[in-house]
Amino acid sequence: MRSHTMNTAVTLCAAALLAAGMATASAAPAPPPAADAGQQQAGHPVLVDCLWHPQEHPADFMIACGDGNSRLSSLHWSHWDSNSAVGKGFNVVNDCNPYCAVGKFHSYPVVVRLDHPQPWKKHPQLQHYTRMSLVYTNGKPDGFARVVTYPLWN
Template sequence: MRRHTLSTAVTLCFAASLAAAASAPSEARPASPPASQTARQQARVPVLVDCFFHPEVRPTDFVLACGDGNSRLTSLHWSRWGQASAKAVGVNIVNDCKPYCAAGRFHSYPVVVRLDRAQPWKKRPHLQHYSRMTLEYPAGRPDTFPPTVTYPLWN
């Protein structure tokens, strides 16, 4: 019973923090680099679009399951971020959802992340964004996952 309560509390806290971040006024968010610097940097390389439709370059964390937060990438260390592709190593934290997601446990898996297929972003056509992500699991992986998983990224 205690494990179920803790799992539920963690899930609810995560969902609340996502909602708070989305609704926080702009002055409550961390300061960004000057717009001209950001635009110049983003014009040179593709961006990764997060759950809140913010463009990111070399993020350290990235939520894959935007609706429920049951899969996310953490501790990302980028070795490449260029016009054609990007590559990082990190950890994929995945909820096993057993017996159901609110009662499930999160497990960590080492992962190699590759981004490619840069194309104009519909929201900001002057920016290129990576439209495909491939995850390779060099060691363990979630029970139902193959060694390599490819996801289309939102536009």
């Protein structure tokens, strides 16, 4: 009988915790709606993020969408037009030593250049940058060249 009482108590506690978690999640304020792609300025390409949101002048940008081991932070843009964009910030990279789950993140100052705008497949009325180049200005991750160029997703 004691085992049955214990199982019932554990089940009730688990149900209460689950209900409390659901109530907390449903009571949380909804995130602001993503900017409508149609509201972007005509002629100014966007940078498409990992969640397929168009961005102009983002302060942060995830490069490694799959694992989050490389991102840009503290971005300040000095130029953004119909052909290219240029900014400065930091590339925060996991050294994955001895493996990524226990690796340490290191920040490297970079100059970011976006270029090669093309129509965005999701919203053909918008142009999006299709190439990103990073120029490491003071140190760089092991195995990286001083200038690294990435194709950007469409």
